[in-house]
Structure formats: C-alpha cells, structure tokens
Amino acid sequence: xxxxxxxxxxxxxxxxxxxxxxxxxxxxxxxxxxxxxxxxxxxxxxxxxxxxxxxxxxxxxxxxxxxxxxxxxxxxxxxxxxxxxxxxxxxxxxxxxxxxxxxxxxxxxxxxxxxxxxxxxxxxxxxxxxxxxxxxxxxxxxxxxxxxxxxxxxxxxxxxxxxxxxxxxxxxxxxxxxxxxxxxxxxxxxxxxxxxxxxxxxxxxxxxxxxxxx
Amino acid sequence: xxxxxxxxxxxxxxxxxxxxxxxxxxxxxxxxxxxxxxxxxxxxxxxxxxxxxxxxxxxxxxxxxxxxxxxxxxxxxxxxxxxxxxxxxxxxxxxxxxxxxxxxxxxxxxxxxxxxxxxxxxxxxxxxxxxxxxxxxxxxxxxxxxx
Numbered sequence: 001x002x003x004x005x006x007x008x009x010x011x012x013x014x015x016x017x018x019x020x021x022x023x024x025x026x027x028x029x030x031x032x033x034x035x036x037x038x039x040x041x042x043x044x045x046x047x048x049x050x051x052x053x054x055x056x057x058x059x060x061x062x063x064x065x066x067x068x069x070x071x072x073x074x075x076x077x078x079x080x081x082x083x084x085x086x087x088x089x090x091x092x093x094x095x096x097x098x099x100x101x102x103x104x105x106x107x108x109x110x111x112x113x114x115x116x117x118x119x120x121x122x123x124x125x126x127x128x129x130x131x132x133x134x135x136x137x138x139x140x141x142x143x144x145x146x147x148x149x150x151x152x153x154x155x156x157x158x159x160x161x162x163x164x165x166x167x168x169x170x171x172x173x174x175x176x177x178x179x180x181x182x183x184x185x186x187x188x189x190x191x192x193x194x195x196x197x198x199x200x201x202x203x204x205x206x207x208x209x210x211x212x213x214x
Numbered sequence: 215x216x217x218x219x220x221x222x223x224x225x226x227x228x229x230x231x232x233x234x235x236x237x238x239x240x241x242x243x244x245x246x247x248x249x250x251x252x253x254x255x256x257x258x259x260x261x262x263x264x265x266x267x268x269x270x271x272x273x274x275x276x277x278x279x280x281x282x283x284x285x286x287x288x289x290x291x292x293x294x295x296x297x298x299x300x301x302x303x304x305x306x307x308x309x310x311x312x313x314x315x316x317x318x319x320x321x322x323x324x325x326x327x328x329x330x331x332x333x334x335x336x337x338x339x340x341x342x343x344x345x346x347x348x349x350x351x352x353x354x355x356x357x358x359x360x361x
Binding site: 073174203 | 269
C-alpha cells in the first residue's frame with residue numbers, strides 16, 4: 001500500500017476496452033463460414049472481421065505471386081470485392097480459406113498469363129532501390145550486410161518467379177501459408193497426388209537455383 | 215521407408231524439409247538418411263531451400279487498403295442499382311435499331327393515323343353553336359311575325 005492508500009496495481013482497462021476485447025475474443029473463435037453466413041444476412045461487421053482476419057495472408061500471397069505490392073493490393077481488393085458480391089449465394093460447402101485462395105490464385109494466374117508482370121518487376125526494382133537505406137536503418141544491419149541480404153532476396157524472388165505459374169502458387173501456399181496438400185489440391189482443383197508432384201518438381205527447380213545459398 | 219532412389223520418397227523429402235513429418239516418421243527417415251547418401255543429399259538441399267525461402271518476409275498491407283475496398287464496394291453497389299435498369303448484357307449497339315424502329319412507328323402513326331379526337335371536338339361544337347344561333351334567329355323572326 002502506498003502513502004496515498006491506493007494500491008500499486010496496473011491501471012485497469014476501461015469497460016469499453018474490456019467489452020471490445022471480449023467481442024474480439026468471441027469473433028476469433030467464430031468460424032469463417034459462420035461469419036460469411038452472417039454477411040449473407042446483411043451483417044457488415046462480420047465482413048469487417050473476415051477482412052481483418054484474411055487481408056494480410058491474401059495480400060502476402062498475391063505479392064509473392066505477382067511480385068509487386070501495388071498490383072497485389074489491387075488484386076486483393078478484387079478478391080474481397082468478389083467475396084462480398086457473392087455473399088448472397090454463399091454456401092459453406094468448402095472451407096472459407098480454400099474458396100478465398102481459389103479466387104486469389106485465379107486472379108493471380110490470370111494476371112501472370114496476361115503478361116502484365118513486366119510492369120510489376122519495374123515497380124519491384126524501384127521499391128527495392130528506394131527502400132534499401134531505410135531497411136538498413138530499421139533492421140540494424142550494416143550496409144554491407146544489407147547488400148548481401150538484398151542480393152539473396154533477389155535470388156529467392158527470381159527463383160520463385162522462374163517457376164511455372166501453377167507450381168509457384170503451390171509452393172507459396174505450401175511454404176508460406178502452411179496449407180495441407182488436400183487444401184492446395186482444392187484451391188488448384190486437382191488431385192492430391194498432382195499437388196505432390198507439382199511441389200516436388202517445384203522444389204527440385206528451386207534446389208537447382210538456390211543450392212549455392214546454403 | 216520411401217527412398218529418393220526408388221522414386222517414392224519425394225513426398226517425404228518435401229515434408230522433411232518443411233518439418234511437417236510426425237515425430238516417428240522423422241525418426242524413421244533420419245535413420246534411413248544415415249545409410250542412404252542420395253536421400254541425405256536431397257534432404258540437406260531441401261532444408262537449405264526452405265531456409266532460403268524464409269529470407270523473404272511478407273509485406274505489410276497499406277493503411278488505406280480497407281478504405282479503398284469499402285469505397286469500391288460502395289461504388290459497386292451504386293452501379294448494381296443502375297444495372298437493374300440497364301443489365302450488363304445490353305449494349306448501345308443493340309439498342310440503336312430498336313430505338314430507330316420505335317421512332318419510325320411513332321412517326322408513321324402521327325402522319326397517317328386517324329385525326330385526333332381532341333381536334334375534331336371543337337369543330338363539331340362550333341357547327342352546333344352556328345346551327346343553334348341560326349335556329350334562334352329563325353325563332354325570333356317567327357315570334358315577331360306572329361305579334
């Protein structure tokens with residue numbers, strides 16, 4: 001007890017904060033399909049929760065697919081717009097993330113097929129050049145370490161970019177989104193054995209490209 | 215235990231690199247790797263690829279992402295209202311002949327159709343008034359003559 005007779009406890013969060021935390025906790029436990037069904041019923045807040053939950057993974061996935069943040073965000077907006085537009089006909093037949101990544105993959109593959117990636121690469125180079133000095137400061141690396149890191153990163157990005165589009169999508173879902181073979185198969189609409197074959201060939205290719213980095 | 219040399223260890227190598235093998239599978243595979251140079255080489259290379267890919271961090275979404283998305287949704291919903299009247303399947307090219315045909319029909323009807331009733335009615339009333347006035351004149355003359 002201090003001289004003022006007040007305990008030295010940490011300040012209690014306000015009632016509103018506690019209610020918000022409670023709602024956020026409940027929302028985290030709600031399934032995506034349940035939230036999507038609420039969106040179908042006209043609940044805008046549930047769409048906000050879905051967006052909050054899946055925004056970053058979808059943008060990251062698309063950024064690695066098309067290798068341009070601007071394009072990735074544009075495509076991600078299209079993904080969520082399509083989700084919102086099809087809320088009326090949504091049926092929870094498949095896992096929500098499978099459906100979401102199917103739309104994202106479809107848009108990413110179309111973008112690559114349409115040969116728009118030259119523009120994306122330009123913006124990537126610009127971004128890398130601009131961001132280098134800031135990143136050096138942010139990560140506490142020396143300029144030399146940063147240059148080595150950037151060179152390594154360029155090789156990794158180049159290796160991923162050199163993969164055929166479908167293999168690229170499979171690797172990104174497997175490596176970065178930690179999806180199971182069955183889920184990747186559902187996204188790409190192929191069999192599990194086809195996914196395993198895609199992944200093995202893709203990793204073989206990456207081994208040949210990145211072996212010297214080990 | 216599958217082996218790369220036999221061609222059926224591909225999945226194992228990928229899962230080993232991804233550290234997604236169950237503990238007993240991993241132990242079994244590591245035992246096999248000790249005696250199989252080819253699998254050992256592949257497994258090490260796969261782990262190296264995995265580590266190299268770890269170097270690529272994910273981006274942070276822009277702060278205005280949600281704002282832009284909600285703006286697009288609002289625009290889309292506004293358009294959706296107009297689409298009820300003008301569906302996507304309609305095109306101005308298809309509408310032009312329809313509009314021309316309708317205009318031609320209206321013009322033909324106006325030029326060659328029967329006279330409008332509203333114009334005929336006043337003429338008919340004027341004639342009636344004239345007849346009535348004539349009759350009244352006649353009656354007046356008759357009444358004067360009778361007196």
